[in-house]
Amino acid sequence: MITDVLMFWFLALVVLGSGLAVILFTNPVYSALSLVMAMVGVAAVFVTLGAYFIAGVQLIVYAGAVMVLFVMVLMLFDLKRETHSFAAGKISGALKLISVGLFAGLVVGGIVMSQGYFVKENEKSLGAASATQSVNTVAGSQTNLNVVNTDNTKVLGTVLFSKHVFGFEALGVLLTVIAVGTVALARSKGGTHAKH
Amino acid sequence: MGNDAFEITINLIKLVAVFLLIVQAVPILVWVERRGSAFIQNRFGPNRVGPLGLLQLLADAVKFLTKEDFAPDKAIKPLFYAAPVFALIPAALAFAAIPLSVPLEIGGYVFRIQGYEMNVGIVFILGVSGLAAYTILMAGWGSGSKFSLLGALRASAQVISYELALGLSIVGVIMMYGTFNLTEMITAQQGAMKFHAFGYEITSRFLPNWGIFYQPLAAILFFAASFAESNRLPFDLAEGEAEIVAGFHTEYGGFKMLMFFIGEYGHMILGSSLMIVFFFGGYGLPGITVDEVRSWAAGVTDGAAGASVLTTLIHFLSFTVKLVLFLWIFIWVRWTLPRFRYDQLMDLGWRTMLPWALGNTILTALVIYFTSVLI
Amino acid sequence: MQSTNFLTEVGLNHYLILSALLFVTGMTGVLLKRNIIVMLMSIELMLNAVNISFVAFSKYLNNVDGQIMVFFVMTIAAAEAAVGLAIAVTIFKRFKEINIKFFEHLRG
Numbered sequence: 001m002i003t004d005v006l007m008f009w010f011l012a013l014v015v016l017g018s019g020l021a022v023i024l025f026t027n028p029v030y031s032a033l034s035l036v037m038a039m040v041g042v043a044a045v046f047v048t049l050g051a052y053f054i055a056g057v058q059l060i061v062y063a064g065a066v067m068v069l070f071v072m073v074l075m076l077f078d079l080k081r082e083t084h085s086f087a088a089g090k091i092s093g094a095l096k097l098i099s100v101g102l103f104a105g106l107v108v109g110g111i112v113m114s115q116g117y118f119v120k121e122n123e124k125s126l127g128a129a130s131a132t133q134s135v136n137t138v139a140g141s142q143t144n145l146n147v148v149n150t151d152n153t154k155v156l157g158t159v160l161f162s163k164h165v166f167g168f169e170a171l172g173v174l175l176t177v178i179a180v181g182t183v184a185l186a187r188s189k190g191g192t193h194a195k196h
Numbered sequence: 197m198g199n200d201a202f203e204i205t206i207n208l209i210k211l212v213a214v215f216l217l218i219v220q221a222v223p224i225l226v227w228v229e230r231r232g233s234a235f236i237q238n239r240f241g242p243n244r245v246g247p248l249g250l251l252q253l254l255a256d257a258v259k260f261l262t263k264e265d266f267a268p269d270k271a272i273k274p275l276f277y278a279a280p281v282f283a284l285i286p287a288a289l290a291f292a293a294i295p296l297s298v299p300l301e302i303g304g305y306v307f308r309i310q311g312y313e314m315n316v317g318i319v320f321i322l323g324v325s326g327l328a329a330y331t332i333l334m335a336g337w338g339s340g341s342k343f344s345l346l347g348a349l350r351a352s353a354q355v356i357s358y359e360l361a362l363g364l365s366i367v368g369v370i371m372m373y374g375t376f377n378l379t380e381m382i383t384a385q386q387g388a389m390k391f392h393a394f395g396y397e398i399t400s401r402f403l404p405n406w407g408i409f410y411q412p413l414a415a416i417l418f419f420a421a422s423f424a425e426s427n428r429l430p431f432d433l434a435e436g437e438a439e440i441v442a443g444f445h446t447e448y449g450g451f452k453m454l455m456f457f458i459g460e461y462g463h464m465i466l467g468s469s470l471m472i473v474f475f476f477g478g479y480g481l482p483g484i485t486v487d488e489v490r491s492w493a494a495g496v497t498d499g500a501a502g503a504s505v506l507t508t509l510i511h512f513l514s515f516t517v518k519l520v521l522f523l524w525i526f527i528w529v530r531w532t533l534p535r536f537r538y539d540q541l542m543d544l545g546w547r548t549m550l551p552w553a554l555g556n557t558i559l560t561a562l563v564i565y566f567t568s569v570l571i
Numbered sequence: 572m573q574s575t576n577f578l579t580e581v582g583l584n585h586y587l588i589l590s591a592l593l594f595v596t597g598m599t600g601v602l603l604k605r606n607i608i609v610m611l612m613s614i615e616l617m618l619n620a621v622n623i624s625f626v627a628f629s630k631y632l633n634n635v636d637g638q639i640m641v642f643f644v645m646t647i648a649a650a651e652a653a654v655g656l657a658i659a660v661t662i663f664k665r666f667k668e669i670n671i672k673f674f675e676h677l678r679g
Contacts (some may be wrong), residue, residue: 008581012589015532019593023600028609030338034331035612038593042619043323049586049630053376054318054641058622059323059365061645066615066652068329073656074608075337096602104595111587137468145535147644153376155635164639169602178650180645185657 007048015041032071053153055082203305214292214311215457219366222461223253230528236531238427257477262438263450271447279331280448280455284532286328286340287462294469295379297479297512298486301504310379310510318370319444322363323467326426329355331459333442347443350433350538358424364553368560369474372410372569381407382478386485392499393567404482405477413556415475417549422467423546426460429530433538468522472515479515586627593620605663607669611655618648 017043021034039062046055160168227242227250244250267276292311300307314320322331325368329352336348373381385407408415424431435443442544445456472478481489486507537546563569597620600613622641629637663669 002579005579005581008585013584015589016596019596020614022612023596023604027604031612033330033334036327038616039619040327040593043625045586045589045623046626049626050613051626051629051638051641052314052653053319054638055624056316056319056323057642057645060319060326060359061649062615062619062634064323064326064329064359064583065356066332066649068326068352069652069656070608071330071333071611072352076349077669093603097599100599100602103598104591106637107591107595108588113589119339133646145600145661150637152356152638156638158633160639160642161611163636164643167639167643171643173648182653182657185654185661 004048011045011048012040014038015045028075029071031073032067035070036063036067039067051152053156063121197500204307206307210307210309211292212310215288215298218288218291218462218465219458221465222458223257223462225255225523226457226529228524229530232524236528256287257454260454265450265452268407269448270340272338272340274545275334276340276447277452279335279338280452282334283328283331283456284462285461286325286331287459287466290324291348291462291466291469292454292467293317293321293378294473295382295478295494296515298490298506299442300508302501309512313379314377316376318366319377321466321470322359325463326355327360328425328459329368329465335448335456336441336444339444341447343440343442344444346440347435347446350440351427351444354424354427354431354541354545357542358421358549360548361545361553362418362421362425364550365414365421365555367553367557368411368414368472369407371560371564372407378473378478381473382480383486387478388483391569393569395568404477404480406477406482409555411560413552415471417553418469418474419471421549422463422471423526423529424462424492426467428460428464428528430533430536431541433541447527464523464526465519468519468526470479470523472518476493476518478503479511481510481514582605583627583631586633587624590620590624593617593623596620607659607671608656610671611652611659614655615648615652618644 011054015038018034018037020132022031022038025031025034039058043055043058046058204438228251231241231249233239239396242252245251267273273326293314294317295308295313296308297309300309329360332351332355336344336351339345369381370376371420373384375381375384387405389398389403389405389409391398391405391410403409427435435445440446445453449457489510490503490507493503493510496498497503497506530544573620583600583602586604594617597613597616604610622644625635625644627636659669662672
């Protein structure tokens with residue numbers, strides 16, 4: 001139990017720290033590498049939530065493919081001499097920071113206020129869970145984890161290909177469009193494969 | 197991790213042991229590679245230090261450790277020094293998820309001969325080994341040399357291209373076994389060939405129940421893609437000596453270079469182990485189930501603990517023999533085939549292997565659906 | 572409201588607050604940075620933050636739909652990154668810099 005708590009705080013620190021590093025580094029390559037760190041941290045957070053398959057997919061898709069693309073493009077550009085990494089206007093910058101801060105305060109405040117509601121929901125589902133599965137576990141949350149999350153890959157697949165099948169098909173169409181669009185962009189004027 | 201202090205300690209020691217297994221295998225592999233290449237090319241190879249040149253490794257290690265530790269002037273120091281350290285991590289982490297033998301049962305404790313047990317083992321291994329691309333990119337960009345950068349760009353483009361073929365080629369395998377768990381896969385491959393189709397049970401006494409007989413195309417694609425993933429010949433465009441000196445590790449020398457070496461051999465070991473687990477029955481003996489071995493061991497030794505130890509040892513030996521065979525194939529191919537051209541490499545990855553892997557996936561799905569094949 | 576066990580008992584709120592803070596970090600990046608690639612990376616950060624809350628809700632409300640949504644978000648993120656990077660490469664080829672101010676030339 002105590003290891004779970006320690007794990008959460010450690011991961012929260014890693015994720016938020018590397019998230020901040022993404023926007024604070026002036027060298028974009030360092031930003032990208034910190035973002036990789038954040039992605040791996042988020043995958044670990046998924047593991048603490050019991051979503052093992054999602055964590056693996058997060059590693060493969062984000063850390064393994066998307067971020068490699070980012071890092072490759074950055075290294076291709078070789079932007080070591082970049083000096084103006086932040087927006088110029090001081091007043092507009094301050095305004096943006098203030099609005100972001102306000103937004104953060106609102107969201108966190110909302111979450112904290114709504115605590116009672118979510119806890120009630122949680123307990124309700126927990127009751128249902130322990131009714132269906134009478135596993136002798138220490139705490140209720142662990143029962144919950146057993147029902148939904150451990151080895152839920154088959155459940156995930158069933159739900160994805162039955163309940164959400166239209167969304168899935170739409171994603172397929174989207175990916176095709178994206179692939180065509182990206183190739184068209186890359187071959188257009190000024191692109192890497194421009195026709196002169 | 198475990199229930200009491202003893203179990204936790206053993207499990208931690210096990211993790212270190214799995215890591216050391218990779219590191220310790222590297223000098224032996226280097227020796228085999230040098231002697232084997234000499235054998236293939238009709239040369240002698242290292243044969244001066246010690247019997248058969250075996251102590252050459254020790255001499256090399258001393259040389260690597262005592263070399264001057266330098267960084268190029270234009271290098272970006274943090275990345276330059278971090279890259280070799282990170283080179284070890286992906287292969288070692290992924291290898292720790294592979295079951296090496298039957299669990300050991302001693303006095304109420306059960307120790308898995310595996311770094312850690314995972315239900316989504318395959319997804320985890322693919323994800324972690326995908327992180328290897330960053331090491332290469334960090335090394336290439338951090339060196340501040342154009343040869344390193346070119347090598348790194350080539351290598352990472354190659355790794356992410358072949359990851360697709362690698363991932364897709366094992367989808368058919370996952371569908372056949374119906375699980376992501378490596379131990380369950382190995383259990384499914386025990387004994388003589390036996391499967392259900394159209395409601396009948398089909399058996400063959402001569403063939404083991406191995407994945408290669410159900411998914412031959414996937415096996416070929418997976419093996420080729422794992423060559424590309426570990427940047428070995430014929431896919432070692434990243435280090436094409438004739439074009440870009442030594443690729444991403446041009447600027448590295450001494451022990452830092454050695455760590456890249458360990459990483460590369462780690463990927464070789466990982467690729468071979470996955471090949472064994474998916475297609476060649478894992479730690480199982482061909483045609484013989486674990487239970488048969490266990491009952492034989494119980495007859496030979498006295499006491500449950502002794503039988504368990506003997507069973508574990510036999511299966512570990514079986515895994516090792518298979519691993520050595522595959523590693524030898526890796527070395528054999530390296531000294532037999534020439535290097536691809538870069539456009540041929542991309543062509544092979546995207547226009548040959550990817551469609552074949554997709555076709556294999558669809559075919560497997562159709563066959564499973566219409567004949568209701570069950571292993 | 573928050574009792575003393577805030578540090579020792581991790582629940583849904585902890586994950587939600589983590590997600591909110593990460594989202595805000597990404598938002599700051601999008602608003603303040605001028606390098607288009609770093610802005611794209613900040614967007615990825617925001618999407619990841621949303622994924623954390625999806626998975627957290629999925630666990631605490633005992634419903635796998637949240638995890639399905641994570642799949643969708645990941646696919647969209649990958650697609651967005653591909654197009655964004657293609658545009659960035661095109662811009663870089665023409666202006667030798669990837670500052671956001673060059674994006675006003677995008678028409679035609």
